[in-house]
Amino acid sequence: MANSLKLPPGPVGSVGQRSVIWVRKNLFNSWLNSILTLLAIAFVLWIVPPIIEWAFVNSTFTPTIEACRAVSGACWGFVNANLRLILFGVYPFDQQWRPLLAMIVLGGIIVASLAGVKYPRMQKLIIPMWVIGIPVIAILMWGGVLGLTYVQNSAWGGLPLTLILSTIGIVFAFPLGLLLALGRQSNMPAIKTLSVVYIEVIRGVPLITVLFMASVMFPLFLPDGVSIDKLLRAQIGIILFTAAYLAEVFRGGLQAVPRGQFEAGDSLGLSYWQSMRLIILPQALRLVIPPTVNSFISMFKDTTLVVIIGLFDLLGAVKLALRSDPAWTRYYVEGYVFAAAIFFLICYSMGRYSAYLEKELRKGERR
Amino acid sequence: MKMKTILAAGAMSVAAIAANNAHAGAALDGIKAKGFVQCGVNTGLPGFSAANAEGKWEGLDVDVCRAVAAALLGDAEKVQYTPMTAAQRFTALQSGEIDILSRNTTWTLTRDAKLGLTFGGVNYYDGQGFLVPKALGVSHATELDGATVCVEPGTTTELNLADYFRAKGMSFEPVVIENINETTAAFFAGRCDVYTTDASGLASVRQTMAPNPDDYVILPEIISKEPLGPAVAQGDDQWADLVRWSLMAMVEAEELGVNSGNVDDMKKSENPAIQRLLGVSPGMGEALGVDEEWAYRIIKQVGNYGESYKSNVTAKLGLERGLNALWTDGGLQYAIPVR
Numbered sequence: 001m002a003n004s005l006k007l008p009p010g011p012v013g014s015v016g017q018r019s020v021i022w023v024r025k026n027l028f029n030s031w032l033n034s035i036l037t038l039l040a041i042a043f044v045l046w047i048v049p050p051i052i053e054w055a056f057v058n059s060t061f062t063p064t065i066e067a068c069r070a071v072s073g074a075c076w077g078f079v080n081a082n083l084r085l086i087l088f089g090v091y092p093f094d095q096q097w098r099p100l101l102a103m104i105v106l107g108g109i110i111v112a113s114l115a116g117v118k119y120p121r122m123q124k125l126i127i128p129m130w131v132i133g134i135p136v137i138a139i140l141m142w143g144g145v146l147g148l149t150y151v152q153n154s155a156w157g158g159l160p161l162t163l164i165l166s167t168i169g170i171v172f173a174f175p176l177g178l179l180l181a182l183g184r185q186s187n188m189p190a191i192k193t194l195s196v197v198y199i200e201v202i203r204g205v206p207l208i209t210v211l212f213m214a215s216v217m218f219p220l221f222l223p224d225g226v227s228i229d230k231l232l233r234a235q236i237g238i239i240l241f242t243a244a245y246l247a248e249v250f251r252g253g254l255q256a257v258p259r260g261q262f263e264a265g266d267s268l269g270l271s272y273w274q275s276m277r278l279i280i281l282p283q284a285l286r287l288v289i290p291p292t293v294n295s296f297i298s299m300f301k302d303t304t305l306v307v308i309i310g311l312f313d314l315l316g317a318v319k320l321a322l323r324s325d326p327a328w329t330r331y332y333v334e335g336y337v338f339a340a341a342i343f344f345l346i347c348y349s350m351g352r353y354s355a356y357l358e359k360e361l362r363k364g365e366r367r
Numbered sequence: 368m369k370m371k372t373i374l375a376a377g378a379m380s381v382a383a384i385a386a387n388n389a390h391a392g393a394a395l396d397g398i399k400a401k402g403f404v405q406c407g408v409n410t411g412l413p414g415f416s417a418a419n420a421e422g423k424w425e426g427l428d429v430d431v432c433r434a435v436a437a438a439l440l441g442d443a444e445k446v447q448y449t450p451m452t453a454a455q456r457f458t459a460l461q462s463g464e465i466d467i468l469s470r471n472t473t474w475t476l477t478r479d480a481k482l483g484l485t486f487g488g489v490n491y492y493d494g495q496g497f498l499v500p501k502a503l504g505v506s507h508a509t510e511l512d513g514a515t516v517c518v519e520p521g522t523t524t525e526l527n528l529a530d531y532f533r534a535k536g537m538s539f540e541p542v543v544i545e546n547i548n549e550t551t552a553a554f555f556a557g558r559c560d561v562y563t564t565d566a567s568g569l570a571s572v573r574q575t576m577a578p579n580p581d582d583y584v585i586l587p588e589i590i591s592k593e594p595l596g597p598a599v600a601q602g603d604d605q606w607a608d609l610v611r612w613s614l615m616a617m618v619e620a621e622e623l624g625v626n627s628g629n630v631d632d633m634k635k636s637e638n639p640a641i642q643r644l645l646g647v648s649p650g651m652g653e654a655l656g657v658d659e660e661w662a663y664r665i666i667k668q669v670g671n672y673g674e675s676y677k678s679n680v681t682a683k684l685g686l687e688r689g690l691n692a693l694w695t696d697g698g699l700q701y702a703i704p705v706r
Contacts, residue, residue: 090418
């Protein structure tokens with residue numbers, strides 16, 4: 001208090017006074033706003049305490065049915081008891097260190113690749129990391145060599161499956177989408193038509209249809225004994241689907257690059273690929289970071305659709321756990337909240353990284 | 368012209384599938400060579416096929432596959448599971464992605480004759496029923512005129528329901544909800560008078576989802592027949608036989624009082640039926656194309672039908688044997704003689 005007395009007199013008083021002024025100016029500056037503020041406060045008071053009570057106060061983490069029946073709140077015991085089933089699906093229990101390790105490797109490569117923006121020295125390592133990393137992950141998941149027992153990929157599930165489907169999906173859909181976008185801009189009629197037809201056809205059908213065709217219709221057209229694996233079919237379906245959407249995103253970026261930039265490339269005597277790589281794409285891709293990440297996020301969430309073809313991604317594994325014992329079935333809200341939390345964490349991180357990336361790449365412009 | 372070529376190619380590949388399926392005995396050799404049975408199961412139906420907390424598949428349907436693996440490969444654990452949705456299951460069998468489909472599949476004429484399947488018997492007799500609150504004061508389905516009924520869409524359940532009410536000249540108001548959890552939640556919240564699905568499903572819902580199971584009652588009327596059993600692709604009779612008789616051996620063992628605990632002692636039995644089943648007097652295994660201990664291993668490793676039923680259906684769903692009791696106990700399970 002003694003300090004505040006020494007402050008020079010001005011429009012700002014004590015913290016208390018200032019907040020009162022702020023509140024009056026922003027929350028109660030008119031009748032309508034006052035009513036809306038009060039309603040919002042009432043809504044928060046009405047909705048939040050019961051949720052906290054349900055989730056934290058009246059809940060239990062004890063992994064038994066009895067403990068869950070005894071409480072009126074959330075039964076986190078369901079998640080606790082079935083954690084490994086939810087995270088790893090029906091992967092053999094004693095081998096679950098393998099998908100865990102594979103996830104760590106995958107996470108490490110992703111983080112290292114993303115850090116490449118900040119640390120240019122990392123950039124040279126990105127491609128070698130993926131070239132080595134993907135086979136390592138494949139060996140860990142499948143096994144069959146180096147003394148690891150073979151695990152069919154019909155037994156893969158949970159978080160590793162979600163991460164693999166979406167990461168491989170992004171890694172392959174990105175270049176394919178880029179080629180399609182360039183193809184659509186091309187002067188060669190055959191390539192242009194092919195790209196347009198591909199993009200429009202794929203965008204015209206829902207992902208669920210693509211997955212369904214891949215899993216139900218496609219095998220009938222293969223000769224007996226030749227069966228392309230279910231997971232691979234789903235993965236290819238996801239890649240083809242995402243590529244079509246990305247192509248349109250990239251086309252937006254390409255069209256936003258001024259005509260003069262293309263001409264500049266030509267006048268320097270650069271070939272088509274050189275001018276694309278050195279002049280056009282760096283500008284075009286930077287412009288479309290938000291919609292690109294948007295596509296990634298939506299694709300990440302779309303991987304949950306593989307549940308309709310009998311693959312257990314994270315969400316599917318929650319359903320599997322709910323049915324592991326009928327006694328758990330009634331605690332589905334807890335299971336879905338847990339899955340939602342993991343999905344939110346990953347999607348939110350993607351969103352934050354996209355914001356960071358935009359800021360990093362704009363540094364040149366702000367100079 | 369181009370279209371015709373594509374169509375012709377399509378027709379040829381379908382014909383090729385049909386031709387390839389016709390190699391008798393190929394499946395048996397193929398499975399022996401790869402060392403495991405590929406088994407199509409439900410993506411999660413407690414008591415029939417569901418993963419336990421350790422991710423291991425368990426259930427009455429799963430045990431059929433385990434029995435076949437025990438008979439052919441000597442080890443009930445030599446099974447790989449492919450979880451199947453209802454839409455995928457027949458394609459997967461036709462295309463050879465799975466060897467057996469053991470996924471609570473109803474045996475019907477069209478599926479048997481038209482879809483190119485061969486059913487290996489019935490491991491569970493189910494049928495559609497009704498669950499009502501006791502407070503409704505209804506004791507028979509015939510009193511349900513004008514009721515609101517909770518039902519999942521796109522199932523034969525929905526069709527059977529409409530058929531039944533029409534046949535009885537009654538009206539009903541369907542409350543159609545996509546997801547089973549929400550359907551049952553709606554029922555227990557009182558949004559409809561009646562909940563209908565297969566009787567096994569009703570029992571488990573009543574047992575596990577009801578606030579107080581005693582407040583609800585399953586009506587005695589069963590309005591449809593749902594004989595569920597394992598199926599294989601048509602065209603390989605030896606393989607179909609092995610699946611059929613693996614299931615029969617489990618029922619026969621229960622009829623003869625042979626179980627996983629006493630099967631070793633039973634080998635010394637004087638009963639000729641038991642001697643034939645357990646391979647003490649040889650011939651059965653040879654006829655099926657496996658060794659003579661096939662049924663012994665099924666009973667030792669998987670158990671007889673009653674044991675499998677008890678540890679899966681009764682333990683998980685609290686269901687008594689009912690229609691699935693042995694014929695000697697008033698049920699429908701009846702083993703064709705193993706001789």
